[in-house]
Amino acid sequence: MSPESLHTDETALLQRIAEGDEQAFSALFVTWATPLAAIAMKILKNEYARQEVVQEVFIKVWLHRDKLDKVTHLGAWLRKITINQSLLALQRHAANDKRLEALQITLNPVDNTSTLELKEIHRLVHEAIESLPPQRKTIYHLNRVEGKTTREIAENLQLSHGYVRNALSAALALIRERLTSSGFLMLMLLLHR
Template structure:
């Protein structure tokens, strides 16, 4: 058995374990960390841990589950290390799914807040045109008729509004596809 060979210090068996499990474990770490460098670091730490504790491998019954658990734990530790400046995150002991859900929610709230600020900073007429189009779903022709403006002007104003919002989001460091959420 592979684990017993590793427990005895067989480096070829360990290399075989690494070749089999490095990619799936890296995928788990990446889903949690969303950072290539941190992912590599975690996978390296997992295999170092396996090698250093190889004398205990004979007790492992479900290799895949055991490796996944180590990877998740190491990933959560990495998140805590990297989030030391944010004490709230450092104190959280969340499962992988809960942590991902929270991160998505925070990112969405921050994006919505930045979009809202960007919209509010638009000149009044552009803001109105943007809202009629993106919130109420009206076409540029319908907006032009409603506001008694030329269709070309409305198209240009909407384009300028979207560019201003994009620029504001890019300035904040967010890489957002302009699938602006309705408020």
């Protein structure tokens, strides 16, 4: 295939995508996903991050399809987007690593706590939870143990969202109060999240 006919085919494909043709977009994906994934993998060296980047590239193409008529060299353009998205992913991962490192430094005093102190903290938290009224205890359990959002809890228990938020706040306040009065201020900060 000559370079002129290849360019004509690419232009026609981009025009169809710009018009919202999902089959043309699918053809673009099938053609370019693997080469772009290889570029992202060379930069990121992480399978999950690579998948995210490739996905992000094609989302950008679809969302900005109205500007595809300005693209003159499709391959170079897609590679440039992939490289930029990969570099952004590296920056995000570096920022997350710094946050984790900062969190670990913050948690080190708790890590150095003796086993006896940890058992005491666990006992105090357990007692505080057990002393909660039944509905408040259920709300606390659904949120902190099962990981449900306050909206999901409100729907499940057929309560107002505001009531669930207030009940959860009151439960956490009681736990913090018990820990604070026992001298475990560091854990109070962790429970405040």
